[in-house]
Amino acid sequence: MNLPAKFSFEIPEPILAWMGSAVKRVELSGRFIFYLREIFQQMFRRPFRQKILFQQIEFIGNQSVFIILLTGFATGAVFGLQIGGVFTVFNAEGMIGGATGIALATELAPLMTGFLLTGRAGSAMTAEIAIMKVNEQVDAMEAMGVHPIHYLVVPRVLASMIIMPFLCGIFMFIGVVGVYSIGVAVFHVDEGVFYEKLINLVKPADIMTGLRKMLIFSFIIAAISCRTGLAASKGAEGVGLATTNAVVRTLIFILLADFVISYIEVRWLS
Amino acid sequence: MIYFQGVSKAFGSHVVLDELDLDIPKGKITFILGKSGEGKSVTIKHIMGLLKPDKGRIIVDGFDISDYSKDEVRLYRRKFGMLFQHAALFDSMTVLDNVLFPLREHTVMSKKSMLSRANEVLEQTGLPHIKRKFPSELSTGEKKRVGLARALVAKPKILLYDEPTTGMDPLVCEMIDKLIVEVGNTEKELTSIVISHDLKAALATSHNIIMLYKGKVALSGSPDEFRSTKDPIVRQFFSGKIEGPMEFF
Ligand SMILES: Nc1ncnc2c1ncn2[C@@H]1O[C@H](COP(=O)(O)OP(=O)(O)O)[C@@H](O)[C@H]1O
Ligand SMILES: [Mg+2]
Numbered sequence: 186m187n188l189p190a191k192f193s194f195e196i197p198e199p200i201l202a203w204m205g206s207a208v209k210r211v212e213l214s215g216r217f218i219f220y221l222r223e224i225f226q227q228m229f230r231r232p233f234r235q236k237i238l239f240q241q242i243e244f245i246g247n248q249s250v251f252i253i254l255l256t257g258f259a260t261g262a263v264f265g266l267q268i269g270g271v272f273t274v275f276n277a278e279g280m281i282g283g284a285t286g287i288a289l290a291t292e293l294a295p296l297m298t299g300f301l302l303t304g305r306a307g308s309a310m311t312a313e314i315a316i317m318k319v320n321e322q323v324d325a326m327e328a329m330g331v332h333p334i335h336y337l338v339v340p341r342v343l344a345s346m347i348i349m350p351f352l353c354g355i356f357m358f359i360g361v362v363g364v365y366s367i368g369v370a371v372f373h374v375d376e377g378v379f380y381e382k383l384i385n386l387v388k389p390a391d392i393m394t395g396l397r398k399m400l401i402f403s404f405i406i407a408a409i410s411c412r413t414g415l416a417a418s419k420g421a422e423g424v425g426l427a428t429t430n431a432v433v434r435t436l437i438f439i440l441l442a443d444f445v446i447s448y449i450e451v452r453w454l455s
Numbered sequence: 456m457i458y459f460q461g462v463s464k465a466f467g468s469h470v471v472l473d474e475l476d477l478d479i480p481k482g483k484i485t486f487i488l489g490k491s492g493e494g495k496s497v498t499i500k501h502i503m504g505l506l507k508p509d510k511g512r513i514i515v516d517g518f519d520i521s522d523y524s525k526d527e528v529r530l531y532r533r534k535f536g537m538l539f540q541h542a543a544l545f546d547s548m549t550v551l552d553n554v555l556f557p558l559r560e561h562t563v564m565s566k567k568s569m570l571s572r573a574n575e576v577l578e579q580t581g582l583p584h585i586k587r588k589f590p591s592e593l594s595t596g597e598k599k600r601v602g603l604a605r606a607l608v609a610k611p612k613i614l615l616y617d618e619p620t621t622g623m624d625p626l627v628c629e630m631i632d633k634l635i636v637e638v639g640n641t642e643k644e645l646t647s648i649v650i651s652h653d654l655k656a657a658l659a660t661s662h663n664i665i666m667l668y669k670g671k672v673a674l675s676g677s678p679d680e681f682r683s684t685k686d687p688i689v690r691q692f693f694s695g696k697i698e699g700p701m702e703f704f
Contacts (some may be wrong), residue, residue: 316546325543328503329557330532 220334220412224342227335234340241344245306249352252301257356260297261285261363269372279378281368282361283386289360290391291398296443298353299402303435306349307410310341311431314414315424323415333415342407349403350396357395398446402439409435456481456613456646457502462511463670464497471497473670474511479663484639484647486657488692489667490701495650496540498667499615502648503535504528516612533561536606537615542598544590550601551577551586557609576604579641580634596627603634614638616649620656632656654693658682666692668701 196204269281314337317323323333361383368374413431417423459477463470471494479485489495500506501513504520513520516534523531536557544553551573558569577583580600590598599619606614616635620628639647651657657664658678666673666681666689673688674681681689691699 320546321539321541321543322545324505325537325539325545327505328532328535328537328539329560330529331560332529 217412221408223334224338224408227332227339228343230332230335234336237336237340238344238347241341242348244309245302245344245348246352248309249302249305250355252305253298253352253356254359256297256301257294257359258363258366260293260356261289261360261365262367263363264288264293264360265364265367266371269367273372278368278372278374280382280386281372281374282364282379282383285364286361286383286387287391289357289364290387290395292395292443292447294353294356294360295395295398295402296439298349298356298399299406299439299443300436302345302349302352302403303406303410303432303439306345307406307435308428308432310407310410311414311417311428312424314411315417315427318415318417319419319421319423337415338408338411341411342404345403345407346400349406350399353396353399354392357392394450398443401442401446405438405442406435409438456516457648458512458514459498459501460512460514462501462508462513464494464501464506464508470670472501472508475667475671477665477672478675479646479648479665481646482644483662484635484649484660485663485665486649486651486661487665487667488651488654488657490652490692493667494670495667496617499537499617499648499650502613502615503532503537533557533609534612535615536609536611536613538599538602538606538617538619540617540619540621542590542602544598544601544605546590548589549586550582550588550590550593553590553601554586554604554608556605561609573604573608576608579607579638580604596623596630599623599627599631600634603631603638607638610642612644613646613648616647616651618650618652620651620653628653628656632660636660 264285265281268284269278272278272280272284314323317337323337326333326336365379368379369376410431413427413434417427457477457479459475462472462475462477464472475498477498487495487498497506501508502515504523507521515531518531520528520531544550545556548556554573554577555569558564558572562569564572574583574586577586580603582597582600582604585593585597585601590601593601603619619631619635623631635647635649639645649657649661658681661678663676664678664681665675668688674684674686676684684690687700691701
């Protein structure tokens with residue numbers, strides 16, 4: 186056997202780096218699971234922070250309702266235009282309300298609302314908490330014996346899970362209004378036919394599917410946004426970095442969750 | 456009151472505390488001196504249970520705090536008041552709400568008695584006129600005083616000051632040093648620990664000084680012992696000169 190004079194086996198640098206980051210990722214996700222456990226533990230601790238909860242609900246609602254209305258209407262209208270174009274070929278314009286309605290309720294509304302709220306409310310949560318972290322306010326809280334997860338995270342998670350599905354419902358409704366406007370104005374659909382098909386096709390269960398999804402997205406948005414804020418590194422650029430990171434992470438997890446939920450519902454529940 | 460026995464702490468390979476032994480007496484003002492990055496803040500974070508030592512024991516008020524669970528440590532922290540280096544006031548709350556925070560969180564006092572206690576400490580720190588303002592509207596000196604009021608309000612047994620005068624103008628420094636002494640004099644049982652690199656203030660206001668160097672105690676004693684010491688490290692710190700036996704990095 187002819188071995189080279191000096192035999193050495195070195196793991197190439199990029200693979201080493203990848204292994205290193207993989208280990209780090211596992212460690213990080215371990216810590217994230219620990220964090221989730223802590224949220225659930227703190228959720229049931231006294232005192233219940235009602236005042237902060239309502240402040241947060243108001244904050245998320247105020248900040249996002251306009252953009253939800255605008256995007257909801259536009260999404261419904263554009264979707265209606267596209268679907269209507271196709272349905273005209275089959276003389277089925279009357280169906281556009283129903284068809285768009287299902288898409289809105291089960292998929293479009295939760296996903297779009299989730300994305301919008303990540304950018305609006307989630308990033309604001311991250312920035313606010315990151316600033317507190319950087320200015321040692323989180324340390325001060327710890328030093329006064331108050332659990333930052335109890336004080337900062339739990340109210341935001343609960344507020345999100347209360348108000349965000351509601352905003353998603355608004356998105357669904359205004360989306361249908363958007364389709365309706367297009368249906369009536371562009372495709373001259375009869376109002377009665379529009380309603381009849383809408384109600385025939387879109388079942389309450391479809392709406393529930395969408396809202397259930399949004400409930401899970403709400404948790405994801407708040408939990409990841411707050412966590413990233415709490416982990417912000419010191420220094421002025423820490424806040425900006427945390428905010429961008431939080432948005433990207435949240436979007437990825439929303440897409441992942443959407444896939445998993447849809448898969449479960451299609452494969453096992455229908 | 457507070458004992459460190461062989462406490463070591465490293466961040467990665469960077470050893471900050473190296474078998475540190477400390478003894479901080481009850482009801483006195485103790486200054487912990489040392490140059491920047493010497494581990495002063497790390498030391499008080501250990502006292503508060505915000506950091507855990509890699510090795511060694513920390514005994515506060517008769518209890519070994521490494522025996523405590525996380526929840527117990529949180530309860531234990533209620534013994535403390537802490538004034539942060541940059542005050543660390545909650546931006547979203549008024550001065551009054553900042554000061555009320557520890558009372559609302561930890562006591563079962565009535566609203567009225569909370570308010571009267573808060574007003575009392577605001578009076579003591581000379582702040583009653585700004586209690587409706589937000590931290591962003593305050594000067595650095597005012598922020599510090601609000602931080603002190605918040606630290607005092609729940610009647611802590613131990614009051615920690617992290618560099619209370621660093622970066623302040625001489626008048627504010629003087630005022631804060633005065634407040635430290637005043638607070639120490641009014642509350643006889645109160646143990647005050649002041650982190651500082653201000654030697655003059657230490658000599659003028661403390662009962663007891665501990666100087667840290669390379670993760671250990673370089674010298675511990677009364678202001679008089681510090682004035683008369685021959686220890687070259689301490690002498691160099693006194694002189695404020697770069698030339699000498701002290702290593703910087
Ligand atoms: N959480 C931490 N992680 C890593 N290093 C730290 C941490 N806290 C402090 N250090 C390091 O420990 C050393 C002492 O810090 P510190 O106690 O803040 O110094 P100072 O005496 O100026 O208050 C510094 O070199 C600092 O970088
Ligand atoms: Mg420090």
